[in-house]
Amino acid sequence: MTSAFFGLQTSLRGLLAQQQAIDITGHNIANANTAGYSRQEAVLEPTPAYLIPANSVDNGSGAQLGSGVDVASIQRIRDQFLDLQYRAQQMSLGDATARTTSLDQAQGAFDEPSGDGIQAQLSRFWDAWSAVANAPEDAGARAALVTGAQTLTSTFGAVSDQLTTVAQQAQDEYDSITGPNGDIANMASQLAGLNRAIGDAVFRGQQPNDLMDQRDALIDRLSQLGQVSVTDTGDSRDRIDFGGVTLVDPSTPAGYTWPQTLTAPGGKLGALLDLASPTGPALTYRSQLDAVASDLVSSVNALHTATPFFDPAGTTAATIDVVATIATVQTGSTGASGANDVAQAIAGLRGGSTDQMYQALVARVGVETQAAETAQSTAQSLSDAVDQRRQSVAGVSLDEEMMNLMRFQRGYQASARTMTTMDQMLDTLINRTGSVGL
């Protein structure tokens, strides 16, 4: 037979469990807008039943009398598989974003189509040669030609410098992210700290949900930078491989190893390395621009035979230079003042290989930038879609929490009512029983 106070204990358990559930609901509501937060749920379980011995019930057998409820655990609602997908998308998004930014910068360096780009300057250069061909005796026309040619060569130099800067900036960004005080070092040390705290809590039999959320949010950020793979070491501590090397390893004393040389960076870092490399887009464009400059130098000098018009040694966009002066500009093959066959022939280069090479280069920059933009918007959509699904599972729905709040409040009220009933029963037993005749 159970104690007369047994029911009081059951109600108390109910009260406490409902209260905890309300606390959890409150925690969820408070974190409704916290990035990376996973909603939590009280896992309610009946407490072990009270065993009523045999022969104490009607048919002579024993029975189990329920003893109430308990919060067995507080569970974090999250789908690890979606995390995996999300991180893969974040990696391609990081890659595409870095590429788009850099290519957009490179594209900006060309400043096309405009009235000031190399295309327009080349066109003016040919115009100036035509003007010289029409008035070979006129020193003014030759002066305008030389000045125009100098503007053209300095524009070549400026575009070349800017392309170098674009590649250099990618390298600088890579260095700053991977440096001793960079993002990776910070994140790795935080991850190692979180690993330790989570390990300790789990060892004490606790469920460190919020620490795990923090760790997941950090891994999300890390996955933008490069290829991340996470392995649970079995005690809720994660080993994190990053860019082909083991970055966070709970079994080492520091918990992480950095700096290291990444073997397969991927993500933003992979893109930055590619953008900074001599075979990356910016420097490829620069070497193609060098080819345009070299073509201009050789085709003009081949016709301007008396003395070179452009410095024959300057065959890159950075070094192309005008050596002709007003006095040495050659207009004709004979020294006659009106001879214009050379000027005529150089003016005839308009629309030739130099212009075509440059147009092809700008078209290539355009195509590649457009492709990068498309890749970025695709990666963004995919990443958004996975994030939506993740939010759908782990996010806080205020409507749902309000429902829970009402549910648990009612549960609490009902438990209190049971307790009151018990109390009234005991009152009857203690204070009113056996008072006959008093």
Next chain:
Amino acid sequence: MSMRITMLMSSQTMLSDINEGYDRLTRLQQELSSGKAISKPSDDPFGTSRAMGLRGELAGLTQFQSNVDDGTGWLNTSDTALSQMSDVLQRARELLVQGGSDTTDQNARNAIADEIDQLTDSVKQEANVQYAGKYVFSGTATSTPPYQLGAAADRYAGDAGTITRAIGPNVQVPINSDIHSLLGDGQASGDNKLLNTLRDIADNLRGGTPADADALRGADLQRLDANLDTLNQIRADVGARTNRLAIASSRLSALQSNSTQLLSNTEDADMASTVTTYTTQQAAYNAALRAGANIVQSSLLDFLN
């Protein structure tokens, strides 16, 4: 079971939709304010390269047009000078016929010879005509007058070079004329060209012998007529080249307007359709903002007491 929708989801979706809408609006706004459909190569790589090609072509056509104008000016100057020369030669021929007549006495012949000398100088003066400060009949030695005035200096001082103007890709038209083939190098060379002829005529007029008179009526007249033929050939040639330039000019104008049209089609924004799209996008953007404001506000909280 339908998908669980949470607060962050709807606000994130709304935010990204609004951003996207705003991005589209900004692009359209840029198109409207600049009037250009292409502001950077990635907007339309093919269109960009096409537009760049067309721009270059257009600049070339403009340059060819100005070359044609310059060449036409040069040819007109030549033609005027040649036509003056022609008048002078007609006068010389009249004088020659008059001087060859037996009714003309020696005094009158001397006077005619003086006039022939004057006419010879006029011919040389016409040959020294300039266009924009350049001697048009000196070949490529454009800063040297082809002939010095005076009987002693009948030698051609120019060269045989050709001056051309480009009127199209790889199309060049010579604009100077070979006056040397008409005027020659004077009496000393004995080349039977115009200056030689005129000087001989003056000498024969002054000579007074029957042989001189015969020469005036015979050989001199024939040579002068031959020289006149040469002059007419040169004039016809100048006229033909002027025509060629005129035709080139109208062809270049047609090409220019064609290329301008193509360029505009390639890189200019189609205002009617851009404005329509802009209005549509603006309506969509406003609707997204309004809907967003409503979605974010309401939850079960609003309906519980």
